[in-house]
Amino acid sequence: MMRVEVKPKLLRWARERAGFDLGALAHRFPQLAAWERGTARPTLKQIERFAKATHTPVGYLFLQEPPIERVPIPDFRTVGNEHIGRPTPNLLDTVYICQQRQEWYRDFARSMGDEPLAFVGSLRETGDVVQMATLIRRALGFDVDERQRIPTWTDALRRFIEQADALGVLMMVSGVVGSNNQRKLDPQEFRGFALADNLAPLVFINGADTKAAQMFTLAHELAHIWLGQSAVSDAQASLVPEHQVERWCNRVAAELLVPLEVLRAEYDQRADLRNETDRLARQFKVSTLVILRRIHDAGGLTREQLWEAYEAELQRLRATPQGSGGDFYLTLGARVSKRFARALVVSTLEGRSSFTEAFRLLGFKKMATFRDLGHSLGVHI
Numbered sequence: 001m002m003r004v005e006v007k008p009k010l011l012r013w014a015r016e017r018a019g020f021d022l023g024a025l026a027h028r029f030p031q032l033a034a035w036e037r038g039t040a041r042p043t044l045k046q047i048e049r050f051a052k053a054t055h056t057p058v059g060y061l062f063l064q065e066p067p068i069e070r071v072p073i074p075d076f077r078t079v080g081n082e083h084i085g086r087p088t089p090n091l092l093d094t095v096y097i098c099q100q101r102q103e104w105y106r107d108f109a110r111s112m113g114d115e116p117l118a119f120v121g122s123l124r125e126t127g128d129v130v131q132m133a134t135l136i137r138r139a140l141g142f143d144v145d146e147r148q149r150i151p152t153w154t155d156a157l158r159r160f161i162e163q164a165d166a167l168g169v170l171m172m173v174s175g176v177v178g179s180n181n182q183r184k185l186d187p188q189e190f191r192g193f194a195l196a197d198n199l200a201p202l203v204f205i206n207g208a209d210t211k212a213a214q215m216f217t218l219a220h221e222l223a224h225i226w227l228g229q230s231a232v233s234d235a236q237a238s239l240v241p242e243h244q245v246e247r248w249c250n251r252v253a254a255e256l257l258v259p260l261e262v263l264r265a266e267y268d269q270r271a272d273l274r275n276e277t278d279r280l281a282r283q284f285k286v287s288t289l290v291i292l293r294r295i296h297d298a299g300g301l302t303r304e305q306l307w308e309a310y311e312a313e314l315q316r317l318r319a320t321p322q323g324s325g326g327d328f329y330l331t332l333g334a335r336v337s338k339r340f341a342r343a344l345v346v347s348t349l350e351g352r353s354s355f356t357e358a359f360r361l362l363g364f365k366k367m368a369t370f371r372d373l374g375h376s377l378g379v380h381i
Contacts, residue, residue, distance in 0.1 A: 003041035006061050011050070012036050013066035018054040018089055028053060055089035055183070071095060076233040076246045077190055090177050091190055095232065097178055098195060098204050101340055101361055104353075105170060106200040108343050111352075116198040117168045121228025125248040133255035136226055140167060144262055148283050153211035156285035160218055161334075169201045169225060170337040175208035179335070179363035184208060192217040193232035194224035201225045202337070212287035219253035226252075258284050258294045267300055273309060288313050332373050336362055342377045345370070349379070 011032070015025065025032055029050060034040035042050065051058040060067060071087050072095060119139055123132050136142070140163040150156045161171045177183035187209040195202040203221040205214050224231050224245075233246055258280075266283065268276055277295070281288045292313060296306040333341050344361060347353040348370075359365055362373070374380070 001043055004044050004047055008036045008038045010061050010066060014054045014056040071232055073230040073232060076231050076243050088189060090183055090185055093177050098202055102195050102200045102202045104361055105340050106197060108347060109199040114199060120196060120198040120201050120225055123226045125245055129251045129255050133252050136256055147285055153285050157211050157214055165339050169203055170340050171203055172337045173205045173207045174335040190232050192221050194221040194230055196225055196228045196230045215286050216253055216290055219256045220249050223249040223252040254294060257286050260298055263294050264298050269300060333376055345374045345379050
């Protein structure tokens, strides 16, 4: 049996990159510890299996040094104002998949003679936040009164997504990489990203996050689209990022979701803060953390009171069991964007795209799944 020469540090790098310790892979690769020490060598077949298990391109394992990987779009993610280091394979592969889908849709839009979308890149971060948020809200039809009448966060989020999709944004929401339910995305690593393009603007939302958090992420990433700037970011209302673009997007997102003028009219300073925060969160369909921030912005809390209340609320939320992200996001149309999926299904049925390409971009291999997807999108097959 032929053994191959692989540097131990490449094996260790691939394992750590995928977030595994030795014990997690020991049952599949009993000799892994010896491989990493350099006292034993794997076969080519074992290396191929190891690459698949760690989501590593097999060619990387034959390099002399571990490659330095970076997210292929501006990366504004931070923890405690420190830039997050090495991205996981799950984040990288999710960005790559979305870039491939965006490239396909851009070519499709050109072939259909679509006009560039005027709203992409139409705003500047020097603009007035209230005016900019108002422009985005009007373009989307994102009516605050309508949202207050919607019964649940899930329904409000679905409506928000539909409005962005109708305007021309490719909206992709998933809690896993592609269609692989074994590769779950971590909201602590990233909550979403935006890929700006005037023919195929794309927003990806981490569906493993809470509904309320996804509302803010979507608003934040749409602000990036209106700026015309791609980015992967934290999108947390509590943060005051060092990067000017991120600060602006956070402020616009907060104003888009909870207009300060409306909040001032609704906020009852005499009420218990906890009860009032819960009431307003249900009314605006955002997280209680966003509401606390907006109460502070409205002058209802000092900075010290904000952080005290924020930390207490954060601890409460961490102790509360979270849902799985909702059945709505388990549908393929929501994962890959209904706009994108509909275009690809139609293009394939008309013979302009191959079934092989369609299956690769949609992430499945069965014709029955393709037919079911088409029916769910109203395309007759």
